[in-house]
Amino acid sequence: MTEPSGEAEEENARSPEPQAPRRRRRRIAWGAGVTVVVLGLSGTVAYATATSDTDEGLAATPDTAEVVRTTLVSTEQVDGALDYEPVGTVPSASAEGTVTWLPSSGDVVRRGETLYRADNRPRPLLYGKTPFFRELSAGSRGPDVAVLEANLVELGYTGFTEDNHYTWATAQAVRRWQKDLGVQQTGRVAPQDAFVSTGAVRVGEITADLGSPTGGDIMELTRTTRTVSVDLEVRRRHLVDEDAEVEVELPDGRTLEAEVSELGSVVEVPDGGDSLDDATVRLVITVIDEEELGDYEIAPVRVLLETGRAEDVLAVPVESLVALREGGHGVQRVTEAGATEYVAVETGVFADDLVEVSGGSLAEGEKVGVPG
Structure with missing residues (x-):
């Protein structure tokens, strides 16, 4: 057999093995x-x-x-805002007078404590669902009487039957309460003598000044606990139910357990929106352990909504x-x-x-x- 020439040996050395092209093509296909x-x-x-x-x-x-x-x-992430939920304003109880004392923004006011003073007369906070809308005195009956008597009992002024009937005994308890407040002991209660709220409140923005005349709003009130509010697109409404568990991510990266405490039913279109695609409903979210919020009072946060489990x-x-x-x-x-x-x-x-x-x-x- 004739031996291959040197040129042939060199050509054979450059030739690939028979299967090499196949493997190479498959790797390219992959x-x-x-x-x-x-x-x-x-x-x-x-x-x-x-x-x-x-x-x-x-x-x-x-x-x-x-x-x-x-x-x-x-989960799906949405933007939220940590803040104190507003609950309303405190209007002046009288069109005539002078503001003589105000609390500080951020103060928490509880039952029996003073919201402000006008002409040095305190206007205390009472708890209830029916505000005072008339002067109460012996013989008065109604839900506002029931609110007054319930508060008197909680503040330690007793000696009457707690119901919705303002009796002579109720008037005697009112006089004792008025004495401790340092006001005239009339045994009667007028609308300006107290402010009724459903519970303790936190003082938000104060809109009156010391020495200014009464007649307008005195201050804004908020809830005492911090909550997270979310303007959720209506198209995402199906993602959450009331009492649903969610997570809140703080600006420092910490994630806290929370739950949906209020699920809005009012659909709103934000300013500048031009279609239902922009419509939102409002969620209020409560952090389970509020102390974990630390010093954060007002802050942007992220809310993680569970979309599947x-x-x-x-x-x-x-x-x-x-x-x-x-x-x-x-x-x-x-x-x-x-x-x-x-x-x-x-x-x-x-x-x-x-x-x-x-x-x-x-x-x-x-x-x-x-x-x-």
């Missing part, structure tokens, strides 16, 4: 089959198109992750999902020996870079392939 798909709340996910379970080009052992059993909770399910990393040629999604199962196969799965809730999977005979603790 790379070209990668598709980027956006799946709702899950983010951007890379899906690879599998050609077959036995294709040599796909059988190389990939990096792996474990199939875990867990609870997945998916799957308990005690199998989950894999989102990036392990592939799109199968026959349709649907799958994962690449990797055995302890390094063998691989593609298994079709059904997907569920996406959360925390994981996705719920079912079907495909997957089991907890098995390995699935992930991009390297």
Whole structure:
């Protein structure tokens, strides 16, 4: 046999092995089959198109992750505002007089304590749902009498039957109360003698000045606890129910447990809005442990609304999902020996870079392939 020439040997050395082009082409096909798909709340996910379970080009052992059993909770983030919820204003009790004492903004006023003084006469806070709208005296009957008598009892002034009937005994208790307030002991109560609220209040903005004449609003009042308000788009209204559990993220990154305490039913279109797409309803959210808010009184926050929950399910990393040629999604199962196969799965809730999977005979603790 004639030995090959040196030029022939050099040409043969440059020639590839018979199978090399095939492997090279398959690697290119694998790379070209990668598709980027956006799946709702899950983010951007890379899906690879599998050609077959036995294709040599796909059988190389990939990096792996474990199939875990867990609870997945998916959330959607909305903007909120931490503040004290306003409850109303305190109007002056008299058109004539001079403001002689005011509290400080931020003060909390409770039953029996003074909101302000006009002509050095205190106007205390009482609790109830019916404000005083007339002068009360012996013989008066009604829900405002019931409010007065309930407050007298809570403040320690007794000696009468607590009902809605203003008797001589009620008048005697009123005189004792008036004596302790340092005002004239008439035994009668006029609307300007007290301010009725449903509970303790916090002083917000003070709108009157010391020495100014009475006749207008004195101050604004808020609730004593801080809440988070959210103007939620109507199209997201289905995401929450009253008493639903949510999370509030503070400016410093801390996340606190909270719940929806009020779910508005009034639909509003904000200034500048021109369609129902801009319409909102108002949510009021209460932080479970208010002390965790620390020094924050007014601040922008983020609210995480739960949009889906799957308990005690199998989950894999989102990036392990592939799109199968026959349709649907799958994962690449990797055995302890390094063998691989593609298994079709059904997907569920996406959360925390994981996705719920079912079907495909997957089991907890098995390995699935992930991009390297």
